[in-house]
Amino acid sequence: MRRLAIAIAVFVLATVPFWVSGSFYVNVASQILIGAIFALSLNLLVGYAGLISLGHAALLGVAAYGVAIILNAGFGHVAAIIIALAATVAVTAIFAILALRTTGIGFIMITLALGQILWGLAYRWIDLTNGDNGLSASSRPAPLGISLASANAFYEATLVVFLLAVFAMAALIQSPFGASLRGTRDQPRRMTALGYDVWTIRFLTCLYSGFWSGVAGILFLYYNEFVSPHAMALSASAEVLLMVISGGSGTLLGPIAGAALVVIMKNVASAYIERWNFALGTIFVVIVLFMPEGIVPGTVRLARRLWALRKRTDIPVAESGQ
Amino acid sequence: MNLWLVLTVNSITLGGLLFLLSAGFSLIFGLMRIPNLTHGSFFMLGAYFGVSFVLWFHIDFWLASLLAALLVAALGGTIERLVLRRLAGSEQAQVLVTLGISFMVADLCLMEWTGDPISIDAPDALRGAAHVFGLAFSAYRLAIILIALLIAALLWALLDRTRLGAMIRAGVDDPEMARVCGVRVSQLFTVVFCLGAGLAGFAGMMGAPIFSVYPGLDSDMLPLALVVVILGGTGSLLGSLVGSFVIGFLYNFGQALLPELAYFVLFLPMVLILVARPQGLFGRRAP
Numbered sequence: 097m098r099r100l101a102i103a104i105a106v107f108v109l110a111t112v113p114f115w116v117s118g119s120f121y122v123n124v125a126s127q128i129l130i131g132a133i134f135a136l137s138l139n140l141l142v143g144y145a146g147l148i149s150l151g152h153a154a155l156l157g158v159a160a161y162g163v164a165i166i167l168n169a170g171f172g173h174v175a176a177i178i179i180a181l182a183a184t185v186a187v188t189a190i191f192a193i194l195a196l197r198t199t200g201i202g203f204i205m206i207t208l209a210l211g212q213i214l215w216g217l218a219y220r221w222i223d224l225t226n227g228d229n230g231l232s233a234s235s236r237p238a239p240l241g242i243s244l245a246s247a248n249a250f251y252e253a254t255l256v257v258f259l260l261a262v263f264a265m266a267a268l269i270q271s272p273f274g275a276s277l278r279g280t281r282d283q284p285r286r287m288t289a290l291g292y293d294v295w296t297i298r299f300l301t302c303l304y305s306g307f308w309s310g311v312a313g314i315l316f317l318y319y320n321e322f323v324s325p326h327a328m329a330l331s332a333s334a335e336v337l338l339m340v341i342s343g344g345s346g347t348l349l350g351p352i353a354g355a356a357l358v359v360i361m362k363n364v365a366s367a368y369i370e371r372w373n374f375a376l377g378t379i380f381v382v383i384v385l386f387m388p389e390g391i392v393p394g395t396v397r398l399a400r401r402l403w404a405l406r407k408r409t410d411i412p413v414a415e416s417g418q
Numbered sequence: 419m420n421l422w423l424v425l426t427v428n429s430i431t432l433g434g435l436l437f438l439l440s441a442g443f444s445l446i447f448g449l450m451r452i453p454n455l456t457h458g459s460f461f462m463l464g465a466y467f468g469v470s471f472v473l474w475f476h477i478d479f480w481l482a483s484l485l486a487a488l489l490v491a492a493l494g495g496t497i498e499r500l501v502l503r504r505l506a507g508s509e510q511a512q513v514l515v516t517l518g519i520s521f522m523v524a525d526l527c528l529m530e531w532t533g534d535p536i537s538i539d540a541p542d543a544l545r546g547a548a549h550v551f552g553l554a555f556s557a558y559r560l561a562i563i564l565i566a567l568l569i570a571a572l573l574w575a576l577l578d579r580t581r582l583g584a585m586i587r588a589g590v591d592d593p594e595m596a597r598v599c600g601v602r603v604s605q606l607f608t609v610v611f612c613l614g615a616g617l618a619g620f621a622g623m624m625g626a627p628i629f630s631v632y633p634g635l636d637s638d639m640l641p642l643a644l645v646v647v648i649l650g651g652t653g654s655l656l657g658s659l660v661g662s663f664v665i666g667f668l669y670n671f672g673q674a675l676l677p678e679l680a681y682f683v684l685f686l687p688m689v690l691i692l693v694a695r696p697q698g699l700f701g702r703r704a705p
């Protein structure tokens with residue numbers, strides 16, 4: 097049943113270019129997938145480690161700038177991707193070492209400030225980043241000789257990476273490491289007493305999250321063929337956090353749904369609603385007030401209540417089963 | 419006039435403004451444990467309100483800034499009562515809601531006041547230069563420094579010398595125990611939130627003749643307030659004061675001397691402080 101559902105979902109996703117008309121919507125779908133990879137990486141921290149990062153866009157930015165700078169220096173795609181990912185993980189390690197000195201609000205504030213540092217560097221270090229004008233890198237790689245220049249080809253390639261990301265996330269969450277990670281979220285003291293090294297578990301999770309943010313950043317660069325400091329701004333970090341929390345942190349589907357909501361709002365609704373930023377803000381306030389656990393768990397809860405027509409169980413979906 | 423002297427005066431001015439902005443942020447953060455990400459929006463709203471009073475209704479600058487502060491305080495109180503109150507204890511929800519509101523405020527401001535920066539002159543009496551020790555300073559900047567110091571003294575008197583202040587301090591230190599002792603902590607929350615929002619709004623109007631008012635002012639100021647509070651320690655007035663002036667100097671001197679690395683210079687001391695003293699310079703270690 098579960099496998100069938102997954103197979104159907106993959107089939108539907110893979111055939112999006114065939115039943116969606118026009119490259120505009122295929123591009124929107126690519127953006128959703130990139131946003132979803134990014135949101136999933138943040139979800140690992142927010143949902144499973146209980147650490148809210150407001151500087152994640154900086155990690156995406158490091159990867160995107162990394163690829164752009166190395167490509168513009170005349171190197172190939174493989175070198176660019178490898179170096180960019182390594183740089184992102186290295187930056188994540190510095191972030192984590194500094195931010196993991198605290199948890200809770202302190203973690204939010206430190207990641208926010210660190211994110212602003214990198215944003216400031218991207219904005220001001222004009223020799224390296226070309227400042228506010230941004231950097232363009234007008235070539236997409238051609239894995240196995242397949243050109244990704246068209247919207248459809250790029251979408252399919254993004255989908256492959258997206259499925260890999262979902263698989264990698266699911267594998268981590270279901271592993272014993274994932275269980276100990278949830279332990280550090282819920283009962284850090286008990287985990288310490290049980291002999292787990294809480295700091296190291298959190299640190300490794302940060303690195304894993306940073307790696308996938310880097311992957312999202314590379315896709316982001318290849319999709320836009322351009323990166324500017326706006327990609328690293330506080331509003332970008334906020335946006336991805338909103339994807340995670342609105343969709344439902346601590347679930348696999350939640351951040352994907354959240355990414356779809358935000359990207360669709362941004363691209364499609366903004367054509368009809370003039371003030372989409374206002375609408376976005378309103379939606380999030382409403383979600384927090386009326387569906388505080390996020391859209392996916394909230395809908396599941398409502399559906400279950402309707403289905404069973406009995407007193408609802410108080411076990412949140414996020415913790416009962418993955 | 420000497421470049422260094424100009425930079426110093428500008429630094430102290432910015433420090434004063436940052437103090438007005440971050441004192442409230444620090445109290446809200448310290449007392450209510452709310453990471454109030456709308457604080458930058460309060461600053462911007464105060465500036466827009468005040469500027470509009472002056473330009474549209476020709477109200478006196480000082481009266482306009484007081485009215486703007488009151489309006490923003492009322493708005494802050496409304497947000498606290500209607501929204502934040504329901505989310506006590508849930509940081510994730512608070513972060514999301516305050517960010518959501520700041521998006522809404524930013525968009526409403528863009529709609530009402532358009533994307534063009536609005537500049538405003540300093541009040542007539544302070545327009546020109548003031549001569550101190552034979553040197554000419556911008557009178558308005560000197561006035562801001564004096565006002566900030568005056569408000570710092572008033573806040574200190576409020577927190578340290580009044581019954582309300584004692585209750586707030588008790589609430590910052592140990593909210594549960596304060597409740598047990600009969601302090602109505604939830605009412606304090608509203609009072610502190612209004613106070614913090616009002617101060618931010620006031621600071622916005624004070625800053626308007628210097629920065630002018632533009633969309634994005636909110637997200638320019640919020641990180642500065644954050645750094646001040648992290649540097650100084652949450653819930654500490656002295657911490658906010660010292661942190662504000664440190665950041666004021668770093669920001670201005672960084673911009674002038676190392677423009678490429680200005681933000682790096684700004685955030686580096688915060689990082690160093692965090693490594694050495696995670697609770698901030700004057701903060702108390704969390705229980």
